[in-house]
Amino acid sequence: MKFRALALAAAISAVGLTSATVSTSAVAQAKEQFFPVLVYRTGAYAANGNPWANGYVDYLKLVNARGGINGVKLSFEECEFGYATDRGVECYERLKGKGATVFQPLSTGVTFALTDKAPVDKIPLVTAGYGRSESQDGSVFAWNFPLLGTYWVGADVAVQHIAKQAGGLDKLKGKKIALVYHDSPFGKEPIPALQERAKLHGFELQLLPVAHPGVEQKATWLQIRQSKPDNVLLWGWGVMNSTALKEAQATGFSRDKMLGIWWAGAEPDVKDVGAGAKGYQALTLQHSAEPNSKVVKDMLEMVHAKGQGTGPKDEVGSVLYMRGLISSMVAVEGVRKAQERYGKGKVMTGEQTRWGLENLTLDQKTLDGMGFAGVMRPVQTSCLDHMGSSWVRIQTWDGTKWTPGADWYQADEKLLRGMVLNASRKYAEEKKITPRTPEQCKL
Amino acid sequence: MGFFIETLIGGLMAGMLYSLVALGFVLIFKSSGVFNFAQGAMVLFAALAMARFSEWANHALGGDSLLLANLIAFVGAGLAMLFVAWAVERFVLRKLVNQEGATLLMVTLGITYVLEGVGQTIFGSEIYNIDVGMPKEPVMMLESMFEGGILINKEDFIAALIAAVLVGLLTLFFQKTPVGRALRAVADDHQAAQSIGIPLNRIWVIVWLVAGIVALVAGIIWGSKLGVQFSLATVALRALPVVILGGLTSVPGAIVGGLIIGVGEKLSEVYIGPMVGGGIEIWFAYVLALVFLLFRPQGLFGEKIINRV
Numbered sequence: 001m002k003f004r005a006l007a008l009a010a011a012i013s014a015v016g017l018t019s020a021t022v023s024t025s026a027v028a029q030a031k032e033q034f035f036p037v038l039v040y041r042t043g044a045y046a047a048n049g050n051p052w053a054n055g056y057v058d059y060l061k062l063v064n065a066r067g068g069i070n071g072v073k074l075s076f077e078e079c080e081f082g083y084a085t086d087r088g089v090e091c092y093e094r095l096k097g098k099g100a101t102v103f104q105p106l107s108t109g110v111t112f113a114l115t116d117k118a119p120v121d122k123i124p125l126v127t128a129g130y131g132r133s134e135s136q137d138g139s140v141f142a143w144n145f146p147l148l149g150t151y152w153v154g155a156d157v158a159v160q161h162i163a164k165q166a167g168g169l170d171k172l173k174g175k176k177i178a179l180v181y182h183d184s185p186f187g188k189e190p191i192p193a194l195q196e197r198a199k200l201h202g203f204e205l206q207l208l209p210v211a212h213p214g215v216e217q218k219a220t221w222l223q224i225r226q227s228k229p230d231n232v233l234l235w236g237w238g239v240m241n242s243t244a245l246k247e248a249q250a251t252g253f254s255r256d257k258m259l260g261i262w263w264a265g266a267e268p269d270v271k272d273v274g275a276g277a278k279g280y281q282a283l284t285l286q287h288s289a290e291p292n293s294k295v296v297k298d299m300l301e302m303v304h305a306k307g308q309g310t311g312p313k314d315e316v317g318s319v320l321y322m323r324g325l326i327s328s329m330v331a332v333e334g335v336r337k338a339q340e341r342y343g344k345g346k347v348m349t350g351e352q353t354r355w356g357l358e359n360l361t362l363d364q365k366t367l368d369g370m371g372f373a374g375v376m377r378p379v380q381t382s383c384l385d386h387m388g389s390s391w392v393r394i395q396t397w398d399g400t401k402w403t404p405g406a407d408w409y410q411a412d413e414k415l416l417r418g419m420v421l422n423a424s425r426k427y428a429e430e431k432k433i434t435p436r437t438p439e440q441c442k443l
Numbered sequence: 444m445g446f447f448i449e450t451l452i453g454g455l456m457a458g459m460l461y462s463l464v465a466l467g468f469v470l471i472f473k474s475s476g477v478f479n480f481a482q483g484a485m486v487l488f489a490a491l492a493m494a495r496f497s498e499w500a501n502h503a504l505g506g507d508s509l510l511l512a513n514l515i516a517f518v519g520a521g522l523a524m525l526f527v528a529w530a531v532e533r534f535v536l537r538k539l540v541n542q543e544g545a546t547l548l549m550v551t552l553g554i555t556y557v558l559e560g561v562g563q564t565i566f567g568s569e570i571y572n573i574d575v576g577m578p579k580e581p582v583m584m585l586e587s588m589f590e591g592g593i594l595i596n597k598e599d600f601i602a603a604l605i606a607a608v609l610v611g612l613l614t615l616f617f618q619k620t621p622v623g624r625a626l627r628a629v630a631d632d633h634q635a636a637q638s639i640g641i642p643l644n645r646i647w648v649i650v651w652l653v654a655g656i657v658a659l660v661a662g663i664i665w666g667s668k669l670g671v672q673f674s675l676a677t678v679a680l681r682a683l684p685v686v687i688l689g690g691l692t693s694v695p696g697a698i699v700g701g702l703i704i705g706v707g708e709k710l711s712e713v714y715i716g717p718m719v720g721g722g723i724e725i726w727f728a729y730v731l732a733l734v735f736l737l738f739r740p741q742g743l744f745g746e747k748i749i750n751r752v
Contacts, residue, residue, distance in 0.1 A: 046568040183722040209722035219712030239674040250596045272670035
């Protein structure tokens with residue numbers, strides 16, 4: 001009897017605890033550039049994780065359809081981690097030995113956990129639009145690449161946009177801005193940048209954390225109703241975003257006074273709310289939904305039309321699909337750049353790819369040629385700047401679709417640079433890292 | 444004062460919804476002695492079935508009648524929950540009569556994973572909408588008495604009413620019907636109940652079906668509020684402190700426990716949260732429940748268990 005109970009318990013525990021399940025979409029082989037893909041197609045954030053993963057994998061297929069990177073075909077393997085940090089690390093450990101080119105965890109928690117491991121394993125971490133903001137400083141964070149933007153960039157641009165609507169930065173004095181954030185490393189990341197701006201311009205910052213996964217926000221919105229902030233910044237992910245919009249509607253807080261981070265500005269965040277979210281704005285990580293872009297047309301023609309699409313056809317071009325696609329593209333371009341130095345048509349190691357990512361030059365002509373005209377602006381990385389770009393647009397939900405605004409914002413480099421250097425130097429001291437000199441960077 | 448009352452009302456309405464989910468736990472424990480950890484997964488499964496059946500029915504009807512599509516979907520989702528109840532009894536519980544409580548708990552953990560996985564495989568893992576015509580805009584009351592008035596969320600109010608009616612019906616079912624009495628007899632002792640002619644297998648199907656219907660109603664209400672997605676399964680975690688506090692065997696306990704937890708967590712988040720950085724309502728609900736347990740280990744309305752040695 002006891003044996004049976006124990007056996008049953010063990011079996012069930014195995015189902016529950018078997019965390020990272022690997023699905024092999026294409027097995028890494030010699031002469032192929034291998035891309036591990038950490039995904040969450042199940043769990044609380046699956047609705048957001050799926051389109052990102054589909055875009056990421058589809059782009060690798062598109063590159064193969066276009067002939068690979070100078071003839072080198074790409075292979076990939078997905079590992080499901082359900083947005084759980086421990087399972088993400090397990091996926092990393094499992095896949096790193098297969099010749100991983102880069103890792104993109106799509107989770108700030110996993111990024112924090114892997115930041116110490118990446119230099120040892122010599123595998124670059126690409127965190128496009130998330131991760132540690134101070135990792136922009138490549139002299140300390142040699143293996144982290146928060147390409148296209150960090151949360152400090154997002155916070156800075158959000159304040160700039162609110163100020164613009166109010167009539168100027170000086171008009172922020174005496175105003176109140178509430179930050180409704182996911183109570184996790186992801187949600188807490190913008191706080192230092194917002195506090196810096198609050199000190200500078202004299203507005204009050206109200207901090208309102210929401211516990212994972214964010215389905216219970218009644219108390220949060222009651223506090224908003226009481227404190228009557230002028231604007232609400234929404235720093236959420238997954239179900240937290242739609243719940244926030246519904247609670248805003250239920251408490252009568254105007255949606256056009258709400259501004260979300262780029263992870264709170266995709267179709268799954270608003271489609272369930274529909275007209276109730278009309279007027280809600282969100283930052284973009286350059287791109288919005290881009291169904292008419294050339295890269296999307298190529299994708300439909302060269303991948304989906306041949307029955308090789310990863311997800312549904314009507315998802316191609318949506319916001320998170322584009323995010324995954326662009327994340328994939330910058331990694332691929334890192335390999336292409338590395339090949340220029342280490343040999344065209346060869347498979348690059350993680351270390352060589354790191355060099356490629358650190359010397360990435362995607363000018364507008366190159367981007368337009370790849371089908372990203374109107375989608376992206378240039379990206380130029382260096383040893384001291386692993387981000388490469390801080391362009392942001394604001395998009396608005398009109399009740400049925402996202403529409404990007406015409407204005408492009410850039411983060412205040414003067415303000416953020418000091419913060420980045422302070423934080424990265426502190427990290428270097430803690431971890432006993434000697435920052436690379438400009439000469440060392442050239443190696 | 445107005446804000447305090449508003450928070451209190453918000454807590455009571457949220458608490459009523461917690462009661463509804465807690466009721467699922469109580470029903471199954473009361474009648475089969477099984478702590479059903481899969482209740483949250485049942486809410487997700489039922490809501491997914493309802494959302495997708497409604498979508499498919501609406502499409503088949505040419506989008507002409509959402510009400511009819513919802514009715515068809517409700518019946519379809521009810522049948523799906525009947526199938527779940529039958530499958531659980533036939534393939535799981537039947538083999539485990541009179542097993543240790545811990546074994547049965549582990550089994551329900553397994554059922555959780557199966558239901559979540561199968562549900563998402565059949566119905567998909569995107570966000571789906573359940574539109575049962577719930578009003579989304581708030582109403583203001585007592586504006587002359589309190590500055591800014593008292594804001595009432597109409598959707599929450601209607602949901603709380605539905606939950607209250609369902610709780611009332613289930614209380615009557617348990618107390619006044621022969622089936623209800625049979626359910627309670629089975630809970631006391633499986634073998635003794637069998638020996639006096641109570642058909643254990645049928646009773647278990649009935650109780651899991653009733654819990655499935657409760658899950659369906661909870662799924663419709665929560666799904667209408669949040670959208671139908673995986674996070675609905677975590678709603679069950681909101682009900683755990685309710686059953687700890689109210690007692691696992693008491694329907695009134697689930698109601699009173701739900702209301703106390705609902706009010707307690709909202710007041711704590713609003714009035715204590717800002718002092719400690721916020722985000723405390725989820726764990727504070729457990730603190731509240733554990734404090735109650737210090738004084739009443741069997742829960743507010745739970746049966747006091749006396750073992751003779």
